[in-house]
Amino acid sequence: MEKLRVGIIGIGHLGRFHAEKLAQIDKADLVALVDINPERVQEAVKKLKKLGKNPQIFSNYRDIARLVDAVVIVTPTFTHYEIAKFFIEKEKAVFLEKPITNELNLAEELVNLAEKKNVPLQIGYIERFQEAVKEAISKIKNPVFIEAHRLSCFTERNLDIDVILDLMIHDLDLVLMLKPGRKVEFIHAVGAPFFTNLPDIVNARLVLDDGTTCNLTASRLSLSRQRRIRIFEKGSYAVIDTLEKSFLYVQVDPSTKEYFQEKKLFPQDDPLKSELIHFVEGILAGRPLSPNGKEGLQSLELAFQIRKQVEQNLRKFL
Structure with missing residues (x-):
């Protein structure tokens, strides 16, 4: 063929x-x-x-x-x-x-x-195919803290699903890629509906079985878009901005306390x-x-665990 x-x-x-x-x-x-x-x-x-x-x-x-x-x-x-x-x-x-x-x-x-x-x-x-994400995966070997902000303005698209399945699921997939084989031991998640009957903004804190902590925020209420992920490990950290198509890598010299920065831009990137x-x-x-399907299923399972937490906490407030 x-x-x-x-x-x-x-x-x-x-x-x-x-x-x-x-x-x-x-x-x-x-x-x-x-x-x-x-x-x-x-x-x-x-x-x-x-x-x-x-x-x-x-x-x-x-x-x-x-x-x-x-x-x-x-x-x-x-x-x-x-x-x-x-x-x-x-x-x-x-x-x-x-x-x-x-x-x-x-x-x-x-x-x-x-x-x-x-x-x-x-x-x-699609985020797996961002050049900035590929750079981060090649550099960062053992993250201890991952923070992601995925914010969008409200549109009439994807309103049959909540913001976890719509936006946050990308970051869940990246967390599972960065920490292969690790299990999520703790989840605390809060969120609320605004324009729809489903959560339109959600913050989730995940703790993995090796102690890695992830703080993820997804919103479709923002006045401006943001796609930024920060990944920290001992002695270095990376900042990915998939809107700017940029990758920033910062290393610290423990003896001199000096910072060494490397920034790359990928203007032609087409993920x-x-x-x-x-x-x-x-x-x-x-x-x-x-x-593949199994990999997609892992992040979906995690998304539904987060949704359950959001619903439980929302009932407490209501």
Whole structure:
């Protein structure tokens, strides 16, 4: 197989970006777009034609099964289970935007089904593909404190899920990457709904079994956006800013107490394109995908533990 025939399901705000990036990948053949809104699809096709692509348009995802080798699912979270299950059963590779589903048992079922049928499944944790994040992972070997602020202005997107599944889950995934094999021993989390009936702002404090402490804040109430992660270990720390596309690494000389700084900028970084290249080329080469279903499930399980804490503490206040 020289090219991977791919269909995209869901051509909303994020789905349009996926379509444009896939159209730029040589080893991907974007053959189909699916959306229940025909105007939205037509708008996307106009842009794709300028890139030399002319995918077929469908309103029902079931109609593209015969045309594709793989699908990219960028629909509301509550639809993930039904759509992903259909394509996994058809033995089509699946790229599924995070979170896997809005119910843990359904996510577990999808991951187990993909494993049983040996179907490639990649979960859309885009932050793993940020160059600044890759730098941090290469430098920081044993964090003792991790702090993350992921703040967004309110939009009408992703309102079927709370801010934990919408935003914080990215940082949960990074914590689990930075501390592989470690278990969470303690969680204290608080949050509150504002614009929706679900928590729109959440702060979670996690303590791992080696004593590492993580302080994570996610909000969709902010007046400005922020994507900043600070990671501390003995003698050094790193600051990642994925909006600025920057990485700052600071080391301390214990004898002189001097600071040595190294800052890198990645203005050309395109993490969405990078993760889609990983998906396409991984399938064509028969390589394992990452983050796979099991990895996506770990952060989802942690997200639901945090949600439970938030709900318990919210009931106390009310």
